[in-house]
Amino acid sequence: MSDFTSKELSEAHRALLSTLQKCENIDATKLGKSQQTLLERRIVALKIALTLIEKEQDQKEIGEK
Numbered sequence: 001m002s003d004f005t006s007k008e009l010s011e012a013h014r015a016l017l018s019t020l021q022k023c024e025n026i027d028a029t030k031l032g033k034s035q036q037t038l039l040e041r042r043i044v045a046l047k048i049a050l051t052l053i054e055k056e057q058d059q060k061e062i063g064e065k
Contacts, residue, residue: 020046
């Protein structure tokens with residue numbers, strides 16, 4: 001992963017977490033089939049991105065010790 005500062009990683013994590021929470025609060029039953037699929041894939045992608053950011057943050061913490 002590229003060298004991002006701890007602050008950049010934290011801000012990105014916060015922003016993605018906020019977006020994930022908003023996506024999870026959407027009533028998918030009111031969406032069309034394609035929009036439901038897009039929402040499901042977006043949620044999975046956000047979870048993956050958050051996991052990768054958390055791993056990068058953990059590696060930075062270990063490296064700083």
